[in-house]
Amino acid sequence: MRRWENGWRLALRLVLALVAVGFFAFPIYWLAAISIKSPEEIFAYPPVWIPSGINLSGYVALFRNGDVWAVWNSLVTASVSTVLAMILGTLAAYGIVRYRPGGENLTIWIISQRMIPPICVAFPIFLLFVSLGLVDTFVGLIVLYTAFNLPYVIWMMRGYIQDIPPELEQSALVDGLSRWAVITKVVIPMARGGFFATAVFTFIFAWNDFLFALVLTRSEVVTYPVQVTGYFGSQSTFWSQIGAMSMLGVLPMMLVVATMQRFIVRGMSMGAVKG
């Protein structure tokens, strides 16, 4: 009797889990399907759930006309800005936690910078970038994403660093490390989970940014979200290329999240309770 009950419960759980996974995975499946469907299948009604064959013309077009560089541009801007934001943000967070400049208010002010709706600052930043000659450059986007992500990194890393007992650092100082070495050899290893989780989210923010990339790029460093919009024409919309480009944009993210999953889950729960 018991065993039956347990079996049913397990089955019910599995079904619920499958439904949840299906719900969240379906859009990605649909995107992948569009990217390899023939134009007739894309517009067919009732919809074609499973493509009859693999039509790679969308991908071929991306590579042939060089649009695929947009993914590379996204990769460069998101990666470099993530590295910079992580370095600067971690140092700032360490300073805030251990030396308390500005008391509690400084951190609140820093995170408040993140609460500004991006559209409010898009135009002033555009004017600023025009005068600095940073429009449509890697440097411009990287500086912007770094600055935009810094408050988040500082806020998150502050929470993780607060969890590190100060004695661990003091012990290392007495043992012979400098303050800098303490950060790399004690603080970062101790906050490793949170550090990677924060880095992943920072990367995602930069990777997914559409607004600033649209405003601040023209032709040289167009990122993939902006590139995708380029296929919506007034005469026709290139759905297979939209599908292909979107897949290329989603894949790196899926890879990052899959490899860092362990840190992300732990990092999120750690950061969430310690503000």
Add this chain to the structure above:
Amino acid sequence: MADLQLVNIDKHYGAVHAVRDVSLKVESGAFVVLVGPSGCGKSTLLRAIAGLEDITSGDIIIDGRNVTRLAPRARNVAMVFQSYALYPYLTVFENIAFGLRARGETEAAIRDRVNWAADTLSITDYLNRHPRELSGGQRQRVAIGRAIVREADVYLFDEPLSNLDAKLRDGMREELKRLHARLGRTFVYVTHDQVEAMTLADRIILLRDGVIEQDGTPLDLFERPETRFVAGFLGSPPMNMLDVTVEQADGIVRLEDGQMLPTDGLGIPKETGHYTWGIRPEQMRLAQKGEPHIKVAVDVVQPTGSKLLATTIAGRQKLTVELDAHSGVDAGQTITLAVSTTRTVFFDSDGRRV
């Protein structure tokens, strides 16, 4: 191995004056214990020696070198923390090796030293484990290993046993003492536990409100406390403090309730007046017939196995007496106690010994 000198150390935390003009010299190879109630400045002083706390004024001299303005790593001290301060992401071996690596020792030297430290502390079997896989006592050993593995001038211990349970603490105390005898290095140890201070130290420095209250051998402090505070701090159960009047001419000590104890005049203050009479529980015994005595009512008895602790009342004052386990004394009885004034102490109204 080196000596340590503190010269006129002062430390302010904002308006709080944590350490007040403390000066002391610790000889090379000594085991000095800084003891006192919480907030007395003992940990601040230890952290100042390590360089983890800036001092407001004064000088810290280790082995003839003024290290006051040097970073912790330049002072060549090793420290054991109350919370063990082990790195959870490193194995026991790497935890112990940490300080040696930080100082750029060769791999072979690191291996030798770590193995020696592990052997000394009997933790060789755990070298490949992580701290989370160890018990409290084992972690404590690793923390000590981290310190002794280095050839430091001075070894600092900040309440290292306070996180252990009572039984483990007794064992570790013994081991620390053995370790000190074996290494012969300079140990400075902070604790609030008077038993630890008494059992471990060659020399105790008792601090109160940032000032050295008394500095001497454990026996000195125990038998000849200079102040009432020192007398009350050391010893368990604590010293009894009775308000008395001494009549010097007759050699009589009169208790608050009017009882008079004739003495032979030895050990009592030279002037007639009011005093606090400090008597340790073990300095009293049941009086023989005809012997001078004080009469007390037994309130509570606590057998400890080897002894019997009796809480008694003399007038309005409480008096704890340590008696023989087979003395047959019980609550509700009235007993007579003999006490010699030669080893007890008297304090004046300022709390200083007379």
